[in-house]
Amino acid sequence: MSEIVRMVVVLSLIAAICSAVLTFAHQGLGPRIDQQTDLYVRGPALERLFGKPATEVLHNKVVIAVGDQAIPVFFAREGDRVSTIAVEATGKGGFGGDLKLMVGVDLDAGQQTGMEVVSHSETPGLGARIDEISFRRQWQGLPTDTPVALTKDGGKIDAISGATTTSLAAVGGTNEVIRFLRDHKEEIVQAIAKREAGS
Template identity: 35%
Template structure:
């Protein structure tokens, strides 16, 4: 009995100390880690949608454009856990595109996808993968343009599912779960866009007024 208690106390004590230490460290590093993900994952995904629309971007303009995307983002509160970040892409000669992130359930956890909607036609302007923990070499291949470009130009009523499930998307061979996760994320984004179209457009317009006094 005494031995059992000793085992229990030792293991529980170590686990408790570990939890406290990690909790403390998380407090210190979480903000910086989130900033890094925004800067090095989310913004490049938005930029990739912009480039996917046939907009050329010279290497020396890339950093400046990324800054512009980063500074131009808006927050909109849709009653979810945290406010949604909206990114706006504007290019001469084409209608503005609103981009925001949605998540699907991948093989190794949440899979983040930036989804862009053309504000004039309401068609999908493109998608870009942000964060994922899929199997390297298999699931990570959903990042490839060959897969993501299939979403470009799809309408609001398209079936955002892989062909195996009766949809219109060709899944990546050997990565059905990851392909499904991307389709699921896009589908969620579409539903969010349809449900909150007014609020999203209003948030973007209000921001623009503020930006040009």
């Protein structure tokens, strides 16, 4: 009997100490991991959208709360005005799960500057071709006041052949950004102004 008790006590103690150590490690290093993830996962997309090194853009970040969602918005300054922003969105219903997108918007011109895929788990050779420039560049210059759509639905975006689901998810994600901009543009501008004044 006492052996059983000893087994339980020792194993529980080991497990408890290990959990405590792990919690400590995660709390200590969590912010740094977030920072690194930003740099290496969002970084390349931001670099292409803004044409600047990611380290310059990454700290220009405001988070807008919409309902229970928090939407990260990155911005870049042209002189002392904020002209271009990049809004992160989720393209729901990709073939291998949701896509994580970043849509660049030129606020002055009311145009999209591009769509970038931050992360996806689509089929290599089919949906994964969403990364290709020939698909992504179709977003450049599209207006921000009308929803985007695939050509088969009367829009301007040519779907990737064999990957309509993925293309639809990208379009859906973009439309989410367009809706978000229409409803929350003032909020974004205020948040950025506040962030600028604070820094």
